[in-house]
Amino acid sequence: MIKGKLSRKTYGLYNFMDYRRVWPKVVYGLFILFMLTVVVVSVLPPISLFFAGFKNPQDIYSVPFKLLPESFDFSKIAKVWTDMNFGKYFVNSVIVIAGALVCSIVFNGLLAYATAIVKPAGHKVVYSLVLGSMMIPAVLSIVPLFNQIVKLQLTNKHIALWLAAGANAYHFVLFHTYFKSLPKSLMEAARLDGCSKLTLFYRIVAPLSAPIIGVVAIFTLNATWSDFLLPFLVLKQDATRTVMVKIFDMQSNMSTSAQFGMDYLLVVLSISMIPPIALFIIFQKQITGSVSTSGMKD
Amino acid sequence: MLPSLVLFSFFVWVPLLSNISLSLYTTKGFEKIQFSGLENYLAVFKDDLFVGALLNTCEYAFWSVIIGFLAPVIMAIILNEIVHFKGFFRVCAYLPNMVPGIAAAILWTFLFDPSAGSMVNSIIVALGKEPSLLIDDSDLSIILIIIAMTWKGAGATMLIYLASLQSIDSTYYEAARLDGANFMQRLRYVTIPHLLPNISTLFVLQIISVFQVFYEPMVMLDGGTDASISLMLLSYNYAFKDSKSGYSAATGVILAAIIIAFTLLYNFVQKKLSPQSE
Numbered sequence: 001m002i003k004g005k006l007s008r009k010t011y012g013l014y015n016f017m018d019y020r021r022v023w024p025k026v027v028y029g030l031f032i033l034f035m036l037t038v039v040v041v042s043v044l045p046p047i048s049l050f051f052a053g054f055k056n057p058q059d060i061y062s063v064p065f066k067l068l069p070e071s072f073d074f075s076k077i078a079k080v081w082t083d084m085n086f087g088k089y090f091v092n093s094v095i096v097i098a099g100a101l102v103c104s105i106v107f108n109g110l111l112a113y114a115t116a117i118v119k120p121a122g123h124k125v126v127y128s129l130v131l132g133s134m135m136i137p138a139v140l141s142i143v144p145l146f147n148q149i150v151k152l153q154l155t156n157k158h159i160a161l162w163l164a165a166g167a168n169a170y171h172f173v174l175f176h177t178y179f180k181s182l183p184k185s186l187m188e189a190a191r192l193d194g195c196s197k198l199t200l201f202y203r204i205v206a207p208l209s210a211p212i213i214g215v216v217a218i219f220t221l222n223a224t225w226s227d228f229l230l231p232f233l234v235l236k237q238d239a240t241r242t243v244m245v246k247i248f249d250m251q252s253n254m255s256t257s258a259q260f261g262m263d264y265l266l267v268v269l270s271i272s273m274i275p276p277i278a279l280f281i282i283f284q285k286q287i288t289g290s291v292s293t294s295g296m297k298d
Numbered sequence: 299m300l301p302s303l304v305l306f307s308f309f310v311w312v313p314l315l316s317n318i319s320l321s322l323y324t325t326k327g328f329e330k331i332q333f334s335g336l337e338n339y340l341a342v343f344k345d346d347l348f349v350g351a352l353l354n355t356c357e358y359a360f361w362s363v364i365i366g367f368l369a370p371v372i373m374a375i376i377l378n379e380i381v382h383f384k385g386f387f388r389v390c391a392y393l394p395n396m397v398p399g400i401a402a403a404i405l406w407t408f409l410f411d412p413s414a415g416s417m418v419n420s421i422i423v424a425l426g427k428e429p430s431l432l433i434d435d436s437d438l439s440i441i442l443i444i445i446a447m448t449w450k451g452a453g454a455t456m457l458i459y460l461a462s463l464q465s466i467d468s469t470y471y472e473a474a475r476l477d478g479a480n481f482m483q484r485l486r487y488v489t490i491p492h493l494l495p496n497i498s499t500l501f502v503l504q505i506i507s508v509f510q511v512f513y514e515p516m517v518m519l520d521g522g523t524d525a526s527i528s529l530m531l532l533s534y535n536y537a538f539k540d541s542k543s544g545y546s547a548a549t550g551v552i553l554a555a556i557i558i559a560f561t562l563l564y565n566f567v568q569k570k571l572s573p574q575s576e
Contacts, residue, residue, distance in 0.1 A: 005381040011468040012379050013484050017475070027481070031376045038373060039390040042453065046397065048417055049405050061413040065420030103305075111302035126303065133310045135561060137510045137530065140550035141313030143537045144320060147328045148308065166302065167309040226398030228513065233538075244400050251404050251517065266408065269401050276396040288392060288457055 050270045053077075057261030080267040084260065086246075092158070093242040096231070097224045099162030104220040105213055107166030112175030113205060117187060118197055127176070134169045146233050156237045164230055171216045178212040179205065218283050222276050243272050321547035328543050338548035348549065350524055351532040355509055355553075357440050358528060362508040365441070366448035367501060373452065374459030375489060388460070392453035399450070403517035406446035407433065410518070433518055436525035443514045443526065455500055462496045463489070502564040506557050529553045 006019045006028070018024040052060050054069035054076060081087065111130075115123045154160040182205065190204050228244050235241050241249065250265050280287055321338055323330040342348040377387055397405065409417045410433040419429040433442055466488065474484045512530035515522040522531045529549060537546035
């Protein structure tokens with residue numbers, strides 16, 4: 001007889017009936033083994049990176065390979081942080097993220113509100129133009145975009161990145177789909193009560209939008225923290241750089257710079273992974289939920 | 299609405315159009331000099347680097363289909379069968395997706411380091427083989443980059459398949475079981491047909507996204523070697539390293555054309571296959 005969860009499994013390729021036999025149990029064991037391998041492959045690389053950060057530079061690639069460092073000296077993290085003046089880049093990232101959050105929610109949200117609910121003349125054209133832009137690779141527009149930013153003298157200014165977050169087709173689509181799903185009768189009732197389009201937004205739509213604003217905020221937070229190409233091109237002065245730009249800069253200058261070794265880069269990399277992973281652990285449901293419903297990966 | 303439109307114009311639509319026009323001009327720095335028609339296009343097709351990058355990009359797509367495409371399907375089917383620690387497995391499989399792109403690329407540069415003491419080399423040695431040059435081996439670099447990309451992306455794709463698998467009504471399996479179908483037959487006649495729409499959509503999305511591979515060769519191979527440079531990276535190098543922004547624009551337009559062609563082909567095949575929908 002079988003006990004526990006398998007005896008209650010009613011779905012899938014094998015159900016509780018099959019698990020009364022021996023062979024399916026063996027297969028199930030193999031499945032568990034497979035998933036354990038997946039877990040190891042997923043988790044081991046970042047963990048080995050974290051451990052290697054504690055090693056001395058000359059020991060990182062020592063033979064034979066050792067996963068664990070000789071000692072865990074946590075003061076090293078603080079030392080790297082101050083040596084690299086990392087607080088500065090961290091603050092820059094936070095500034096960029098704060099502005100990007102506001103812009104992403106306000107501008108994409110308002111545009112989606114217009115195309116999904118207000119529907120002025122031409123809203124269909126706007127909608128398809130935004131959607132069409134999702135198909136075009138970003139690099140196609142990066143040169144002229146960079147050019148425009150230079151002409152407006154926005155280089156080394158975080159505002160360029162804030163505004164860029166306000167034109168995000170993915171976040172627009174998330175808002176648009178959500179607004180479409182709001183009950184129409186509610187809008188009608190509000191309009192009959194004499195709500196103007198602006199009050200309709202503040203009194204009815206905005207209060208109902210907390211869930212979608214949350215989702216867009218999480219995505220913006222993660223995307224802005226990880227964003228690289230535009231910040232790299234726009235932020236040329238070291239003092240304005242974000243964490244990701246600085247990390248790339250460290251990696252490309254590593255062979256020529258005597259200021260820091262490989263271990264410093266590894267420590268900084270580990271630090272850079274903590275915020276998104278923490279975000280994921282806190283908002284697991286929202287993140288995995290919208291991946292599987294929208295099919296959107298980044 | 300107006301300010302949002304201004305932003306979209308500034309960040310998306312105008313750059314797009316000016317890039318197309320830029321590709322038709324001779325350039326100096328980032329400035330247009332003189333209208334030259336399709337000269338930039340002809341020039342890039344004569345450039346060995348461009349032809350190499352085009353072939354490399356196709357090679358990326360090929361390996362991405364072989365390695366990166368099947369992994370999430372298999373992971374989803376197996377995870378859907380599992381009842382113990384399901385949440386834990388799902389979270390761990392998705393975790394790499396949260397690692398920022400640049401950080402993931404540097405992480406794998408570290409694991410794929412050609413020195414004998416790198417993690418991957420020590421595994422190879424433990425298996426009784428000679429240490430490999432890994433990322434510095436021009437025959438291997440594309441495959442290794444695809445492995446790194448699969449590591450990051452597979453968990454998210456798996457979740458999409460998993461959601462689809464969970465929507466299969468168990469009566470289908472019940473019926474198959476009553477008809478005496480074994481495990482493989484149930485997989486073949488119930489599970490796979492149900493996943494097919496997702497599989498075809500994600501297949502096209504994967505090809506589209508791998509055609510835009512950029513960070514990985516740039517970071518993992520210091521700006522890309524001849525054996526690994528992709529069209530996106532070449533377009534970037536033309537613009538920001540070689541000051542040939544006309545070439546860069548032309549390369550970008552060609553890349554976009556390939557991607558749009560794929561999308562249209564996909565829509566066409568989709569319509570042929572399912573005439574009842576739409």
